[in-house]
Every structure is written in C-alpha cells, then in structure tokens.
Amino acid sequence: MTLLLAPVVLPLATAAICVLLRKNRGFQRPINLLSCLALAYVGLLLLTLVEEQGVQSVQLSGWSAPFGISLVADRLAATMIMLTGIVASLVVVFGFSDLSFGEEKNGHPVFVQALLTGVCGAFLAGDIFNLYVWFEVMLIASFGLLVVGGLKPQIDGAVKYVGLNLIATTAMLAGIGLLFGATGTLNMADLHGKLLGNMSEPGVLAAASLLLFAFAAKSAMFPLYFWLPAAYHTPSHTTSILFAALLTKVGVYTLIRVFTLVFDVQHPLLQTLLVGSGVATLTLGIFGAMTETIARRVLAYLVMVSIGIMTLGIAVGTPAAIAGTTLYLMQTLIVTAALFMAVGCVAHLAKTENLPEMGGLWRSHPLMGALFVIIMLGVAGIPPTSGFWPKILLIEALADAQRWGLVLAVVIGSLATLYAVMRLFSAAFWQDVNTDETPNLDLFRFAPVLILTVLVVGFGLFAQGLVDTAKASSVNLMNPSVYVEQVLGGSK
Amino acid sequence: MNSLVLSTVTRLLAPLLLVFSVFVLLRGHNEPGGGFIGGLLAAIAFILINKAEGTRTARRALRILPLTLASIGLSCSIAAGLWGLLSGGAFLQGIWPLIDIQPDGSKSGIAAGSILLFDIGVYLVVIGSVTGIYLALEDGIARSMD
Amino acid sequence: MDLWLSILAGTLVAGGSYLMMSGAMLRFLLGLVLISNAVNLVIFVTGRMTYAGAPFIDKAVGVLSADAANPVPQALILTAIVIGFGLFAFTLALALRAYSEMGTDDTDEMREAEPKTEEKPL
Numbered sequence: 001m002t003l004l005l006a007p008v009v010l011p012l013a014t015a016a017i018c019v020l021l022r023k024n025r026g027f028q029r030p031i032n033l034l035s036c037l038a039l040a041y042v043g044l045l046l047l048t049l050v051e052e053q054g055v056q057s058v059q060l061s062g063w064s065a066p067f068g069i070s071l072v073a074d075r076l077a078a079t080m081i082m083l084t085g086i087v088a089s090l091v092v093v094f095g096f097s098d099l100s101f102g103e104e105k106n107g108h109p110v111f112v113q114a115l116l117t118g119v120c121g122a123f124l125a126g127d128i129f130n131l132y133v134w135f136e137v138m139l140i141a142s143f144g145l146l147v148v149g150g151l152k153p154q155i156d157g158a159v160k161y162v163g164l165n166l167i168a169t170t171a172m173l174a175g176i177g178l179l180f181g182a183t184g185t186l187n188m189a190d191l192h193g194k195l196l197g198n199m200s201e202p203g204v205l206a207a208a209s210l211l212l213f214a215f216a217a218k219s220a221m222f223p224l225y226f227w228l229p230a231a232y233h234t235p236s237h238t239t240s241i242l243f244a245a246l247l248t249k250v251g252v253y254t255l256i257r258v259f260t261l262v263f264d265v266q267h268p269l270l271q272t273l274l275v276g277s278g279v280a281t282l283t284l285g286i287f288g289a290m291t292e293t294i295a296r297r298v299l300a301y302l303v304m305v306s307i308g309i310m311t312l313g314i315a316v317g318t319p320a321a322i323a324g325t326t327l328y329l330m331q332t333l334i335v336t337a338a339l340f341m342a343v344g345c346v347a348h349l350a351k352t353e354n355l356p357e358m359g360g361l362w363r364s365h366p367l368m369g370a371l372f373v374i375i376m377l378g379v380a381g382i383p384p385t386s387g388f389w390p391k392i393l394l395i396e397a398l399a400d401a402q403r404w405g406l407v408l409a410v411v412i413g414s415l416a417t418l419y420a421v422m423r424l425f426s427a428a429f430w431q432d433v434n435t436d437e438t439p440n441l442d443l444f445r446f447a448p449v450l451i452l453t454v455l456v457v458g459f460g461l462f463a464q465g466l467v468d469t470a471k472a473s474s475v476n477l478m479n480p481s482v483y484v485e486q487v488l489g490g491s492k
Numbered sequence: 493m494n495s496l497v498l499s500t501v502t503r504l505l506a507p508l509l510l511v512f513s514v515f516v517l518l519r520g521h522n523e524p525g526g527g528f529i530g531g532l533l534a535a536i537a538f539i540l541i542n543k544a545e546g547t548r549t550a551r552r553a554l555r556i557l558p559l560t561l562a563s564i565g566l567s568c569s570i571a572a573g574l575w576g577l578l579s580g581g582a583f584l585q586g587i588w589p590l591i592d593i594q595p596d597g598s599k600s601g602i603a604a605g606s607i608l609l610f611d612i613g614v615y616l617v618v619i620g621s622v623t624g625i626y627l628a629l630e631d632g633i634a635r636s637m638d
Numbered sequence: 639m640d641l642w643l644s645i646l647a648g649t650l651v652a653g654g655s656y657l658m659m660s661g662a663m664l665r666f667l668l669g670l671v672l673i674s675n676a677v678n679l680v681i682f683v684t685g686r687m688t689y690a691g692a693p694f695i696d697k698a699v700g701v702l703s704a705d706a707a708n709p710v711p712q713a714l715i716l717t718a719i720v721i722g723f724g725l726f727a728f729t730l731a732l733a734l735r736a737y738s739e740m741g742t743d744d745t746d747e748m749r750e751a752e753p754k755t756e757e758k759p760l
Contacts, residue, residue, distance in 0.1 A: 005583050013570050019563035062582035129714055136721045143728055147735075155736050156750035159663065162729055163745070166670055167658075173718055174677045180711065181684030234751050528720060625727050632734060 003049060004058040004071050006042045007081050007120035010035055015113035025104055032109045033092050039116065040085025047078040047469075055476070055486040057126060065487050066187035070126035072487055075473035076326055077123045080253060083330060084123075086455075087245045087337045088116055090448035094341055095238035097444035098348070103236060106148050112242065114141035122250050126487055128176055128262070129186045131254065135172065135218070139165055142247060145239045146231060157234035164227040168217030175210030178203055189487035191262045192480050199264045208263045208270060215258070219251025219307050222280035228304065229288060233296035233353070237344030240296060244303055245337035252310050252329055256322065260477045265317040274315035275406070282308030282413045289420035295343050295353045298424055302339070302379065305413050306332050312406050313394050319478045321401065324394035326477070327470035331386040331459055338375045338452035339421070345445050346372070346428045349438050355424070359431030364438045368446075369429045371453045376425055378456040380418035386459030389467055495544070502544040506553075509537035517615050521603060527611035531618025538623045547630050550623070558624030565616025572610035584610070639687040643679055650676035662743045663733045667726070674722045678715045685711030 014035035021027045050056055050073055057072040059065055073081075092112065099108055118138025125131040146158040180186055182203035183194040198204055217224035228248070232240055259265040265274070285304030292298045306328070313325030345368060350358040362369050374385065381387035391414060398407045459466055476482060513533035520526025542550035554561070576585035591601040650672045657669030690707035733743075740748050 002577065005577070009570060009573070009583075012566070016563045016566040016570065019559055019566075022559070059582060061576060061584035061586065129717075133717065133721070136725070140724065140728065143732075147732065152739050153750040155732070155739050156748045156752075158732055159736050159745060159748060160751070162732060163666060166725060166729065167673075170670070170674050170677055173674070174680055177677060177681035177684055177711075177714075180681070180714070186710070230751050621724070622727075625731065629731055629734065632731070632738075 003042065003046055004056055004073055004124065007039060007046070007124060008071070008117055010039055010042065011113040011116040011120065015110050015117065018110045018113060019107070022105060022107060022110065025101075028104070028109050029092075029096060032112065033089060035113065036085055036089040036092050036116070038085075039120070040082055040089060043078060043080075043082025043085050046073055047075070047082055050075050050078045055483050057487045065126070066185050066190035069130050070187060070189075070487050071124040072126035072189075072483065073124055074476050074483060075469055076253070076256070076477065079330055079469055079473070080123050080249075080333070081120055083333045084116065084119055084246060087333060087452075088112070088242070090341070090451060091238055091241050091245070091337065093444055094241065094344065094448045095236075097442050098238045098344060099236055100149070102150075103148050106150075107144065108148050108236075108238070111141045111144040111148065115145065115242065115246070117141075119246050119250055122254060126189065127187050128179065128191065128258070131188075131258075132169070132172055132176055135169060135250075138247070138250065139169060142243065145242070146235050148239075149236055151234070153234045157231035161227045161231035164217060164224065168214045168224070171210050171217075172214035175207045175214060178207040178210065182207065187487065188258070188261050189480070189484040192484050195262060195264075199267050204263075205267075205269065208267075209273075211258060211263075212255075212270065212273060215251050215255045216277060217251075219248045219255060219311075220281075220304055221277045221307060221311055222284055223277075225281065225284070225304055225307075229292075229297055229300040232300040232303075233294055237340070237347065241337050241340040241344065244299065244340045245333050248303060248307055249329060249333050249336075252307065252314075252325075255311075255314055256325065256329070256477065259314060260317075260322065261480045261483065265314060271315055271317070274311055278308050278311030278315055279406075279409055280308075281305075281311060282409055286413060286416040286420075290416065290423070293355045295347060295355060295358075295424060295428070296340070298355075298420055299340055299343060302417055302420060303336060305417050306336070309391075309394065309410055309413055312410065313397070316398060316401050316403055316406065318397055318401050319474055320397035321394065322477055323471045323474035324390055324397050326473050327393055327467060328390035330466060330470065331390055334452060334455050334459065335375070335378045335385075335387055338449065338456055339379050341449050341452060342368075342372050342375050343424070345441060345449055348445065349441065350428060351439070355427040357433065358428045359433030360429075361438065362429040365441060368441060368449075369425075371449055372425055372429070374453050375449075375456060376418075376421040378460070379421055381414050382418070384457065384460045386456050386463065386466075388460060389463045390470075393467070393470075499544040502540050506537045506541055509533055509540070513537070513615075517611060520611060521608065527614030528618055531615045532622065534615070534619045535622035535626070538619075539626055542627065542630060547627050547634070550627060554623060558620045558627065560620070562617045562620025562624065565613045565618075565620060567613070568616060569610050569613030572606040572613060575606040575609070640683055643683050643687065647676040647679040647683075650679070661745050663736060663745060664743060666745070667729055667733060670729075671722075671726060674718070678718055678722075681711050681715050681718070 014031060017031060018028055055072065055074045057070050060069045115138055118134050118141055121134030121137060122131060125134055143158065143162055146161060147154055182201065183191055185191055185194060195204060220228040232243060265271065281304055285301045285308055288301030289298050289305065292301060310325050310328055313321045313328065346361065347353045349361055349365060352358060378385035378387045381391040391410065395407055395410055398410065513530045516525040516533060517527055517530030538550050538554055541553050573584045576587055577583045579587055586605060586607045588605040590604055591599050593599055654669040654672030654676065657665045685708040691703055691705050693702065693706040693709045695702050736748065737743055740750060742748065
C-alpha cells in the first residue's frame with residue numbers, strides 16, 4: 001500500500017530538498033541520483049508485487065473510491081515507473097558533465113524531480129481529474145527545464161511548446177468537465193461502468209473527442225505535433241533526452257489507459273480519427289527525418305514516426321495490437337533515450353549539431369561509433385535488438401485484423417527510420433571533414449550510453465519476459481473488470 | 493515608485509495584511525478561508541512593500557529567499573501527508589493529536605493537527621512562489637529599463 | 639440559466655479563439671485566459687444551476703438533504719483556477735522575456751528555434 005505512494009512522494013520530497021540545496025552541487029547531485037535509483041527500485045518492487053497479487057490500489061486520506069482520489073498500479077504502470085527510474089538515473093549521470101554550472105544552479109535538478117513526480121503520478125492516477133493535475137505538474141516542470149538555460153532559441157522554442165500545450169490542457173479540462181456532467185463521477189474505474197454501452201451519447205462523444213485532442217497534442221500526433229520539432233532541439237541534451245524518453249510516452253500511455261478503460265476505442269468515429277492521425281504522423285515524421293539537417297531535429301521527427309506506429313496499434317485496438325503497442329511503448333522509452341544520448345555525445349565530440357559540418361568521428365572514436373550502430377539497429381527494429389519484437393507483434397496483430405494498409409505503413413516507417421538514422425550515422429562518423437582536435441569523451445557521458453546500449457541488446461536477446469509482461473498487461477487492459485473491482489471493491 | 497502617501501500607508505497596511513492573512517489561514521479550518529487565500533494576502537503585503545519601497549526592501553522584509561520559503565512549505569505539506577500515513581494508515585489522512593473524544597461523543601481540545609500543518613505548508617508555498625515570481629518580474633523590468 | 643451560461647461559455651471560447659489567431663503573444667495569452675474561464679464555466683454548469691443548500695449533513699437528520707449542492711465541481715474549478723493562475727504567471731513572464739530577447743511580440747517573427755535560412759540538403 002505504502003509502496004504505491006513512493007513513486008510520487010519520493011521525487012516530490014527530493015525536489016523540495018533540491019530547492020533548499022540549490023547552491024550546493026556536492027549535495028544536490030548524489031541526492032538527485034539516489035532518488036532516481038530509488039525510483040527504479042520502487043518500480044521493480046511494485047512490479048513484483050503486482051505480478052504476485054494483482055492490481056494494487058490506494059485511497060488517499062482514506063476517502064473510499066469513487067469519492068476520494070485513488071492511485072492504481074497495474075503491470076503496465078509498474079513497468080513504466082521502473083523504466084522511468086532507470087532512464088532518469090542515467091540521464092542524471094549524463095547531466096553531470098553535460099549541464100552547465102548555471103543550469104544546475106538555476107534548478108535543473110529540481111525540475112527533473114518535479115517532472116518525475118508528474119510522470120509517475122500520471123502513470124498511477126486512477127482519477128481523471130487527478131490525471132489532469134499530474135499533467136500540469138509535468139507541464140510546469142517541463143516549462144522550467146526548457147527555459148532554464150535562458151538562451152534565445154530556448155525561449156523561442158518554449159513559446160511554441162507552452163502555447164500548444166496550454167491549449168491542450170484547456171481542452172482536457174473541458175473534456176473532463178463534460179464527462180463529469182454526463183456521468184457524475186471522475187474515478188476512471190467508476191466511469192468504465194457508467195459508460196458501458198453509452199459511448200454514442202453526444203456528451204460522452206464530445207468529451208472523448210476533447211480528451212483525444214488533448215492526449216494527441218501531448219503525444220505529438222498530427223495535426224498537433226508542431227511544438228515537438230520546434231522545441232526538442234533547443235534545450236541542453238540532458239533535457240532533450242528526458243523529454244524524448246518520457247513526455248510523449250506519457251501521452252501515449254494515457255491514450256492507452258483512457259481509451260481502453262474509460263472509452264471504447266472501437267467506436268467508429270474515434271477509430272477513424274486515430275487511424276488517420278496515426279498515418280499522417282508517421283508520414284510527416286518520415287519526411288521530416290529525411291530532410292532535416294540538424295541532428296536533434298532529425299531525432300524529433302523520428303520520435304513522431306514511433307508515435308505514429310503506436311497510434312495505429314491503439315486504433316486497431318485488438319488485444320494483440322494493444323500487446324504490441326504496450327511492448328513498443330516500453331522499449332521505445334529505452335531506445336529513444338539511448339538514441340538522444342548517443343547524439344548528445346556525438347554533438348559534444350563534433351562541437352556542432354549541424355549534419356553537414358560533422359564528420360570524421362569513426363577515426364577518432366570507433367567505440368562510440370559501434371555503440372551508435374547498435375542503437376541505430378534498435379531504433380529501426382532490426383534483430384537482435386529490442387526494437388524487433390514489438391514491431392513483429394504489432395505487424396502480426398495488424399495482419400490478423402486484416403489491416404494490410406497499416407501493415408505497409410509500419411513497414412515503410414521502419415525502413416525510413418533506418419534510412420534516417422543511417423544518414424545521421426554516415427554524416428557524423430564517415431563524412432570527410434578535417435577534424436583537427438576532437439575532445440575526449442568523459443565517463444559521465446559515455447557510461448550511460450554504454451548501459452543503455454546493453455539494455456537495448458539485452459531486451460532484444462532476452463525478450464521473453466518483457467513480451468510476457470506486455471501480453472499480460474494487454475489482457476488486463478482489455479478486461480478492466482479486475483482493475484475496476486480492485487479500485488471500487490477494495491475500499492468497501 | 494516614490495510616493496510619501498503610499499509608503500506611509502504601506503507601513504500601516506502591510507502588518508495588518510499579514511495578521512489578516514494568518515487569521516484567514518486559521519479561519520479556513522471550518523469556514524471559508526485557508527492556506528491559499530491566506531498566502532495570497534500575505535504576498536499582497538510584500539508586493540505592496542515592493543511598490544512603495546522597491547524590490548530590495550521587499551526582499552529584506554521577507555527575510556528569507558522566496559524559493560526557500562516555498563520549499564519549506566512543500567516539505568511541511570509532504571510531512572503532513574506522511575504523518576497521516578504513519579499514524580493513521582492513509583496518506584494525507586487527518587490526524588488530531590490534541591483532541592479527546594469523550595464517551596458521549598463530544599470532543600474537547602484544540603482542533604490542530606496534520607491538516608493545519610498541510611494548510612500552513614500551502615500558505616508558505618503560495619507566499620514563496622507568488623512573491624518569488626513577482627519580484628523576479630520586477631527585477632526583469634528594472635533591468636530592461638536600464 | 640444553464641442555457642445562458644452555455645451561450646456565455648461559447649462566446650468566451652469564440653472571443654478567445656479570435657484573439658489567439660492574431661499571432662501576437664500577449665493577445666494569445668489573453669485569449670487563453672478567456673478560454674480557460676469558459677472551461678471553468680462549463681464545469682460550473684455541470685454542478686446544476688439551482689439555489690441549493692450547503693452540502694453538510696445535519697446531525698439530527700443523519701442524511702444529506704435532497705436540495706444540497708454538488709460541491710465537486712466547485713472544488714474542481716478552484717483547482718483549475720489555481721493551476722491556471724500559476725501557468726498564466728509563468729507564460730506572462732515568458733512572453734516578457736521573449737519580447738526583450740527577440741524584440742518582437744509576433745510569434746511568426748520568432749525564428750530562433752526554427753531558422754528561415756535554406757540549408758543545403760545532404
């Protein structure tokens with residue numbers, strides 16, 4: 001029971017301590033790292049608990065559901081918290097050498113912890129208004145992370161990011177208001193029971209569309225993706241890695257959660273919207289990734305490709321497709337972090353992010369190049385890396401559902417991703433540029449990339465456990481009765 | 493701003509606002525009021541001082557840095573939540589250490605406990621963050637005018 | 639009453655959207671404030687617009703009276719207003735900073751993150 005609170009309370013308390021210690025790097029760094037490691041450990045404990053005893057829930061301040069605020073952990077949420085903790089720890093280590101002194105002093109660690117609070121809260125929220133509050137916590141922290149460097153492009157990127165995200169959260173609030181008006185409850189488990197068979201009521205459908213709009217904007221789906229390529233390349237690499245690994249994934253996670261538990265994704269209107277938006281996101285992501293010349297902007301478009309693929313999985317909505325999507329969600333968290341981190345190293349070595357000016361790194365840093373190749377295969381989904389299995393599961397599921405057009409889209413998306421990362425690789429490592437002096441790669445930058453690469457290969461070689469988790473969690477997602485019973489019945 | 497009227501009135505009003513903010517904070521226990529409104533009232537006192545005497549005096553009147561104040565408040569609120577968890581069973585549950593329940597159901601004692609601690613936390617967070625944002629904005633405007 | 643408030647919310651959204659389209663950062667913000675107020679009104683309407691009693695249980699009766707108001711929407715609005723207030727303060731500061739850094743209030747003119755210059759494709 002207490003374990004369920006830890007993913008939220010731990011980062012929040014760390015944030016409070018980091019504010020007090022903001023002048024003292026010697027204390028702030030280890031506390032920050034320890035808290036992230038503890039978060040990963042808590043995620044692991046939570047996952048074993050859920051595996052043994054089923055879905056866990058806790059009612060804040062003892063008010064029973066559906067009146068109080070519930071936090072609920074199922075397999076998917078626990079796995080996501082564990083992965084979030086792992087990635088956050090590595091990002092914090094990477095930040096030790098990547099962040100400037102000013103950024104650390106101006107509260108970068110505080111915002112990281114606040115962001116983790118929001119992210120974990122969103123994973124655990126069992127109440128849709130509580131979900132909104134965690135989104136806001138996440139949003140405010142991400143605003144802080146974007147502008148903490150104070151450079152001109154960062155301010156400009158932040159303007160676009162803030163503008164679009166504020167519209168999205170306003171839409172989310174409106175959707176929640178309409179949903180409350182239609183059903184009189186906010187608890188997601190309770191909503192599930194009240195909305196069964198009522199999907200076509202105009203009020204419910206309007207609320208569903210507004211929430212879809214909000215989550216689509218969070219996860220950078222077409223036509224609401226403009227903030228992503230505008231903002232992701234402006235802040236420090238540490239911030240970019242964190243954003244790319246966590247923020248859009250939380251959008252996809254809530255999309256899965258809300259559109260399996262609360263709404264029925266098989267409703268024709270929602271399905272059409274999701275399929276169209278998914279294909280468009282994929283296509284635009286491909287075009288962007290192929291033509292951009294700034295390294296992190298290429299990556300931003302690659303994030304969009306993966307979002308598009310996951311959207312298609314959610315849209316089809318069969319148990320197999322949801323299993324593929326959840327597995328994709330878990331592995332893309334690791335792979336995206338690895339890719340952004342590798343590019344962070346490359347940009348540090350080449351002292352530029354502009355592809356035409358990079359080059360020659362193969363000669364000076366062959367090991368980094370080897371890691372980059374492995375991560376590249378992971379992103380494109382080539383065996384034996386982790387990206388292969390979710391794509392196979394997804395393609396299988398789409399083929400079973402007779403959606404051949406979508407199968408084609410996923411395959412093309414994967415091939416285009418491979419092309420885009422190869423273009424990045426050849427520019428950075430093979431291009432002939434007179435490199436006089438490349439700086440050395442320090443341990444704080446190199447070690448996290450190495451660990452992430454090992455994880456990418458490890459998940460590929462020992463995929464069975466993760467595949468089983470994904471399949472089991474999709475069974476839970478498609479039959480929410482266990483979840484509902486635990487939340488509503490556990491309190492009586 | 494350099495106005496004799498404003499600075500004289502501020503000297504009277506600022507303490508009054510601060511006392512009133514504490515009153516509103518405590519009143520929020522069972523009646524309209526509470527930490528958020530109380531915190532805003534206290535922040536208004538510091539903003540008034542800033543308008544009359546400048547940011548330097550306002551910062552000195554606050555004595556500690558706004559951010560530090562906010563983080564102390566946040567710690568108070570988390571502590572109130574954990575207090576409920578450790579002695580009552582649920583996070584954020586209300587704990588009343590100073591209240592005795594008589595056999596006939598009536599209560600005696602002082603109604604102060606974890607909920608008051610939580611509210612004080614909110615009060616401090618609001619003072620800290622609102623004055624912090626406001627003073628930072630004032631500094632920014634002053635810098636851009638130079 | 640519900641109808642009038644709905645129309646008011648719609649008008650606020652329309653006005654807010656119009657302001658947001660202008661491209662000027664400050665107008666965008668004012669538009670956003672209008673829309674978020676409209677959303678608060680929408681939530682307010684979901685709690686029934688009638689004269690109602692306070693949602694407290696009378697000790698002598700022991701059950702909630704039938705004409706009690708629904709307190710949830712008001713709590714939701716309060717939360718939304720507080721969050722909106724914080725976000726507005728941040729965004730206002732950001733707009734000020736953007737104006738002093740880039741010398742323009744027009745979002746179309748802000749080209750620092752996405753430069754206009756054509757670069758040679760690889």
